[in-house]
Structures are given as structure tokens and as C-alpha cells.
Amino acid sequence: MTKPFHTRTFKSGNSVAVRLPKDFAIPEGVEVELAKNGAAVTIKLTQDGAAEKARMLKWLEELKALPKPPEIQKRERIVFPKRPGL
Numbered sequence: 529m530t531k532p533f534h535t536r537t538f539k540s541g542n543s544v545a546v547r548l549p550k551d552f553a554i555p556e557g558v559e560v561e562l563a564k565n566g567a568a569v570t571i572k573l574t575q576d577g578a579a580e581k582a583r584m585l586k587w588l589e590e591l592k593a594l595p596k597p598p599e600i601q602k603r604e605r606i607v608f609p610k611r612p613g614l
Contacts, residue, residue: 535547
């Protein structure tokens with residue numbers, strides 16, 4: 529986890545705004561989701577559902593294209609002797 533960054537809110541038009549430092553690396557124009565839980569405010573990058581689904585389907589096809597592992601050979605069951613006192 530990164531060290532907390534302290535800043536102040538400011539007025540931007542009729543809204544209150546917060547400046548995010550460059551270290552947060554959120555590009556301009558990206559859609560975010562805000563959630564408030566008591567005194568905690570969470571900013572979460574939203575994901576394009578269609579793009580996320582396409583990415584997952586591509587991964588699934590890549591997984592299906594991988595060679596199948598060799599079959600595991602069966603072996604005799606190991607019988608452990610009774611060891612009283614252990």
C-alpha cells in the first residue's frame with residue numbers, strides 16, 4: 529500500500545473538487561466510480577463491460593489452444609503400517 533497523500537478540496541464551478549497527484553496515474557477523461565462509506569471516499573476506475581468480456585473470451589481461447597498435459601499415471605495405493613504410540 530502506498531503512503532497516504534494529503535490535499536484539500538476546492539470549488540470548481542458549483543462542485544467541490546479534489547486534485548489527484550501525478551503519482552496516481554489516472555489519465556484525463558477516464559470514467560470513475562465514487563463510493564462513500566462514512567468518512568471514507570473510494571474512487572474506482574470503471575471498466576467497459578463489453579471490452580472486459582472480449583478480453584476474457586480472448587484469454588479463454590488462448591487457454592483452449594494450449595497443449596493438454598499428459599495423463600497422470602495410476603499407481604498402487606500406498607498402505608501405511610499402523611504405528612501405535614505415535
